[in-house]
Amino acid sequence: MPEYRADVLVVGAGPTGLAAAAELALAGVGAVVIDALPGRSGQSKALALQPRSAELLDARGWLEPLRPHVHARLPKGHFAGLPLDYAALETRFPHQIAVEQARIEEVLEERVAAAGSPVRWSHACTAVRQDDDEVTVAVETPTGPIEFTARYLVAADGAHSAVRRALGVPFPGRAARMxxxxxxxxxxxxxxxxxxxxxxxxxxxxxxxxxxxxxxxxxxxxxxxxxxxxxxxxxxxxxxxxxxxxxxxxxxxxxxxxxxxxxxxxDASRQVERYRHGRVLFAGDAAHLHLPAGGQGLNLGLQDAFNLGWKLASVVRGRAWTSLLDTYHDERHPVAARVLVNTRAQGVLTVPDPDLLAVREVLGDLLADPAANRRVAGEISGIDVRYPGADPLQGRRLPDDLAEQARASLLAARPVLIGPEVLREIAEPWGDRVDFASASATGILVRPDAYIGWAASGPHDIDGLTGALAHWLGAPVPHSTLR
Ligand SMILES: Cc1cc2nc3c(=O)[nH]c(=O)nc-3n(C[C@H](O)[C@H](O)[C@H](O)COP(=O)(O)OP(=O)(O)OC[C@H]3O[C@@H](n4cnc5c(N)ncnc54)[C@H](O)[C@@H]3O)c2cc1C
Missing domain, CATH: 3.30.70.2450 (Alpha-Beta Plaits)
Incomplete structure (x- = not known):
């Protein structure tokens, strides 16, 4: 049987798998993407990007090619059909962007192909085994079975994930009621x-x-x-x-x-308990499944991919410790768990009941209150996603007022340290993998996925910076030069 090797094998060329492969490519890691379908179907389940996904795609320059396909900017989101006013969100994208899932996939697929490894269609994963060093995948192709061996596997093969089944990974939750x-x-x-x-x-x-x-x-x-x-x-x-x-x-x-x-x-509602199983990382619908209420599934998958891509690339390139991969689970699992809660609640608000309209009227009145609207809009839009962090800023998304300073680095999916010159010297041993942008603002370390990895508490604060650099970027290399 023919055997192939790859650093990373991505199973599934939906939005999640393509975004993960595009992120890996940007970070210099070649991933092979396989998909069981004979080619892109051109059909779209999702029809809109939420604000946080728009910010992330924009950070990479991938929103621009979508512009000709955008039908509308939708100033409102919704919770079970009850309107949410996105004008309340502090983002340069205070709206949903109406664009079909198929167009988003096309743009991402182009990035993957441009990196030299086009999607291998009609390649269905049928079995998976792994040991301490590698993961091996049996693949059915039109010309017969082949085998792929990779250092890591990204399982982005959707709700009925073959990888999940092959590894016997449970998918606990609630079965469909509607x-x-x-x-x-x-x-x-x-x-x-x-x-x-x-x-x-x-x-x-x-x-x-x-x-x-x-x-x-x-x-x-x-x-x-x-x-x-x-x-x-x-x-x-x-x-x-x-x-x-x-x-x-x-x-x-x-x-x-x-x-x-x-x-x-x-409306089945399920989530794998651990996103990392040794060398296999679950993302998108393969990791979490819920009612598509409020327009969140594709967006969750994209954001999983942006969180995972740079971390996996750093580990594959031998720059970061493998424990960095555990932060993918720690950060992304709670986000999807929360989406499962809000989609189950939305499901109840659509179940036929004589008093349904009364409940919706009360909730609609509550959501008209600016604070309630801001809270729920922040969650559905992804703008309020916050990862665990030691200080008030760590784990938050990069605010728009610093986006310009980080722009060049984020286009290349590189982290950037923004702040006074003294920080440049401290970060010198990580100079091969972090950029520096001089600013009078207090120091801030921006991760490649545009979340804050460290923030100074005041103008001269450097506490915790070296620890944060080592945590996110790996062991320091002496005598390197910052770009
Ligand atoms: C009706 C509906 C409306 C929706 N609307 C929205 C919305 O408005 N907004 C939103 O954010 N989300 C929405 N969603 C959810 C969104 O479409 C999904 O969350 C999204 O497609 C998940 O992307 P994914 O890449 O994780 O999985 P998928 O898109 O399912 O892609 C998985 C890929 O893996 C491939 N695959 C499967 N098995 C194998 C195998 N054995 N070997 C190789 N490849 C395999 C499949 O062919 C597929 O291409 C909606 C969903 C539905 C059903």
Whole structure:
């Protein structure tokens, strides 16, 4: 059987796997990406980027190529359809960016291909084994089975992860209680009063049905009524089924012309207990699964990849200690755990109940309060993600007012120390792997994923800086020169 070697094997060319591979490439580590599909389907489950993902893609210069595909800036997010005003967020992107998942994947795939290792489609992972030194993956290809051996494996193969199953990694949580369908349709007759803008969900008829205009006469419909509960995941979504679902909500003034694409999903809510299993790192839907409420899944996966990529690259290049990989779990697991909580809560707010509208009215009133809106918007948008940290700033995202000083470094996915000249001397032994930007501001160490790795408490404070540099960047190298 043919055998291949790679530093890192990424299983799954969805947004998470592609972002992880693009990050690794930027940090000088070649990853091989495989995917079971024969090629990109061109279909999009997710339709929008949350503000924190927009900040991260922008930091790498990857938002720019998406601009021609952006349908709209959506000033509001939502919690179970109740509007959240993103104007309250302290970010240069106080809105969602309406752009299809397929376009995001295309841009990331281009980065991966440009690094010299295009995605290997029609490569399905069928078995995985690992020892202390390497991980070996059996792969089924159109020309027969092959074997890949890698130092690390990123399991980004989605909700039904073959890697998870092959390693016997449990996926604990709650099984599906609601089954739903999604379809992109052309309407032969529009229901009266249908908005041409992003509309909140409407409730009625024992189910729910969102109708979102995608442009070009196509609407995205999401629905989940009684009929969907008994249908298997593999059943195709038919025009007659969509018609019945829309009539339940909009009455008989609506007529479905054509179903362009359809798929089924559920409110199952699960998360792996540890994101790292030896040399295997779980990310995206392979690590966490939840109701796609509020538009968070793709964004979580992207942010997993931005957290993992630079750490894995540092370890593979022998610069950082392998324990750095454990911080990926420590930082990202609680973030997804919290999303599982908010999506389960959102699920309850869509379950048919005679008093559902009353509960929604009360919650809607509460969310109209600026403090409540800011709190929930901060969570759903990813802007308030905060990793564990020793001081008030450590673990927070880089604020916009320092983004310009960090820009050149973040474009290259390099950490940067910003502050007075004295910090440059202290960081000298890490000069091969951290940039320096002189500023009168008090010192701050910005990680490659635009989170703060260390912050001075005042203008002359250097406490903890060398410890933080060693923690994030590995052992110091004497006599190097800062760029
Ligand atoms: C209806 C719906 C609407 C959604 N809307 C939003 C939204 O608005 N915003 C948002 O943020 N998220 C949304 N999501 C969630 C989002 O689409 C997912 O979270 C996202 O696709 C996860 O990306 P991923 O790369 O982790 O996994 P996936 O996108 O599932 O990619 C996994 C890849 O792995 C491949 N693979 C699987 N098995 C193997 C194997 N054995 N070998 C090799 N490759 C394999 C698959 O072919 C696939 O390409 C929505 C989801 C649904 C169902």
């Amino acid at each position: 089954r739903m369908a999604v379809a992109d349709i052309v309407l032969a007759r529009r229901p009266p009063g249908l908005a041409d803008e992003w509309a909140p969900p409407e409730f009625g008829g024992g189910g729910f049905g969102y109708l979102l205009p995608l442009g070009g006469g196509v609407h995205r419909v999401l629905f989940g009524g009684e009929e969907q509960q008994s249908l298997d995941r593999s059943e195709p979504v038919t025009a007659a089924e969509v018609q019945r679902a829309l009539e339940a909500v909009h009455g008989d003034g609506v007529e479905v012309g054509e179903v362009r694409w359809g798929s089924r999903f559920s």
